Amino acid sequence: MTVRAPFAFAASALLGLFALACSSSGAPPAAAPDGTPAPAASASPSSAAAAPGQPAVTPPRGQASGPEGHDADLAFAHVEALAREPRVAGTPAELRAVQYLEAQLASYGCEVERMPFTFENDPFRVGEVRLGGRAIEALTMAGSPGGTVEAPAVEVGLADDAGIAGRDLSGRIAVAERGVLNFGTKYENVAAAGAVGLIVVNNRPGPFSGNLTMAARFPVVSVAQEEGAAILEAARAGSVIAIQAPPTVGATQAYNVIARPPGSAGCSIIVGGHFDTVPGAPGANDNASGTANVLELARAFALGGPKPGLCFALFGAEESGLHGSKALVERLRAAGQLPRYMVNLDVTGIGRRVEVIGDTPAAARAIELANAAGIEAVPSQLPPNSGSDHMSFADAGVEVVFFTSGDFSTIHSPQDVAAAIDRGILDRVGDAAYLLIRDLLREVD
Incomplete structure (x- = not known):
């Protein structure tokens, strides 16, 4: 989550990963960003390293497997894998996270493309x-x-x-x-x-x-x-x-990673969240938790084959000013392919209940569906001087829904570690998002 008020450093940076819901079956575990295996049920071999500015190596494609619906244990495994180090935009650690995410998305059957973008005035070198x-x-x-x-x-x-x-x-x-x-x-x-x-x-x-x-x-x-x-x-x-x-002047390069099922068309729904952090913060809650839920939703909806129109995006450089989501929105708008809905997940691992942000019919529908399923969900709003990637889409006229668990006490700090994540709320947020996405898919079919 971007905080615009001053804190230990300044505003932060964002990198975008963008993926379409793909097809389904098992594959070997992908490596975590530090090279250790991630205990995920539907992972794939990690993509080979590519230096900044060099072509990405496309990870082998597999098929999604595992339980129906959103699974808390699989989501938490992604949190643990990602939160082993800070993931600041423009750094080698960011690139390691990109490779991990690409491998996970490819393991669900997606064709993966890494799209570089640059931004100016990076506060974190x-x-x-x-x-x-x-x-x-x-x-x-x-x-x-x-x-x-x-x-x-x-x-x-x-x-x-x-x-x-x-x-x-x-x-x-x-x-x-x-x-x-x-x-x-x-x-x-x-x-x-x-x-x-x-x-x-x-x-x-x-x-x-x-x-x-x-x-x-x-x-x-x-x-x-x-x-x-x-x-x-x-x-x-x-x-x-x-x-x-890195030099302290000039543009910072980050990446959008785009993954499509074979023969896919445009996206009617984009489900996304940022994966970057501020310096010094492992970023388990902000936002490995949201990233993990996006990955787990991608796996769940890939079961049984592609879901036309459903896309997943993981953004970088969010902490520096929503740069990853802005780059993706600009690309989609130029191509005349803006989605009808954007579902954002940010800070989803600590809290008592599901909080839904958005003054839209889809946000109201999300609360209604969650409560009907026995998941406590309430309308909410962002803290002052803060923002997240849904704003880039809302500014372009896209209907947005933002899921969070509402506790921001550890974000942007060394205390934002995987051990502090509550699997229960991580799962409830994922379940609530799953219910909404499933309902929206019926509408856009």
Whole structure:
């Protein structure tokens, strides 16, 4: 969910995945974003990695299998797989999530296309520090160039005279602690000693962003205190580490992933939710929960063969300003293929009851169908200064319905973890969305 009021960083970014309901049967489990298997009933082999700007490798297609209707255990397995790391737009972690989602959608029988798009004024320039086989999220400081550097690391304390202690840092990546000196002075001190990179570890919990107030010659990044402990330990041992930093100017590239059943026409209904996060947030509730419910609904409706007119979209760069859903809406509008309905799922894993947002007949119908099935559902509205992907469609004249579980207490924080997700409400939101989609399909047939 996008929050427009200031928070730990700023607004966030969104990437769009867009899929049509496809056909049905089983396939091997897809890899989770960090490479471990996901315990899903209808997964497929993960797609091969593609670097940003390179053609995507189409995952093998399978067929959906598993229980009828929405299943809580299968949805929760997706939450666990996705929420192992933040998924900020324009980062390697985002791309790993894209590959996971593509593989899941392909496993239901969809033909998958990844559509790149770009957006300007990205508030989150997020890279990585690579330590052995581990990827640690890092924020590029303003004034730092982009690039990749790999070298032995050395700890330099506060990057002051005492920390550097007259050492020659030529060909080394300096690892400093935040505090006392400003970031520009830390950079100047290690650069004068010959360093080729600088990592600043936070001196309090969580990540932070910084400004050098000058143009640096090599990458300078910041990391959270929690992950930074391992980097400091590696620097004390002189281990080789790598910095991968995006530039702090220019456009950010993200992707729409489009999946169609063979011979599919346009979409009358699009069911979607964003999968990106803000920096430092694993994003289990915001919005691995909504993404998981979209995937599980795609599987459920793929049973028994394609459902013409029913499409599924998973959006990126939502946290930066709804960029993924905007890109998809612009493409559909230009082609004269806007859907009749858009069903959005965002923050669906913590709460007491199903909340339905939307001043539309379809939203009223969603509440009526859920309550008739014994699922408590009430009308609701977004918190002030916040938004979600349904707004891109509503602005284009599409009738929208937004399902949420209504508890935003952990979003955009390190506490937004899979362990906090309530499978009961995750399932009830998914069931309520299933009832509405099934009803809308009768109308658009």
